[in-house]
Amino acid sequence: MPRLIMFDIDGTLTETNDVDTRCYVQAMSEHLGVAIDSEWSRYRHVTDSGIAAELLERHGRPPGELDQVRARFVALITDALRATPDACTQIPGAADFLRSLRRMPDIVIGLATGAWSESARAKLHHARLDVEDLAFASADDAESRIDIMTACRDRAASSGMPISETIYVGDGIWDAQASHALGWRFIGIAQGIRAEQLRQAGASKVFADFRNPQTVLSGLGVR
């Protein structure tokens, strides 16, 4: 039975946490007319849709304004990526790693991101990651990361192939927590203090990047 390896995108496959945060904070702050709290771990759901919904609620704004904020954010990040392509690169080795996973017959690959799909696809495109045909779920599907990850798994399994195990690969504490809640194994992508935080949050392995694919594959238990 195939195993599903599911990836977060920002900070895991693409080096985009900075540009993403900058554009998100700008879109939300402009819309609300106040500086917003960018300590994401303080939000109920650390996803583009979850944070936006919570901010609109905190500021007494109608939930319908979410579409405006999303459109503004997508415009900002699209411009930023076009203006400074260096702002969006792959995490070292990510493209090759995905290619080697694709060649394995017993592996299904999924992408479950807390980003809105339009911005996620723009970032993947700029980072030159080939994600055509992979099971995909985003903040367009749900506010909760757990629900996004579950949607991705359901799409991966919809081909009729029963999935024996799902492993999530991410860079955030929230990724570790969601994986734990779902009972999935979690592999971290981080360095230094953040790597230690992911270990403490339950990561079975943590790697700085994908430059040594064999090591990551054995960490995933697929080699």
Ligand SMILES: [Mg+2]
């Ligand atoms: Mg991330």
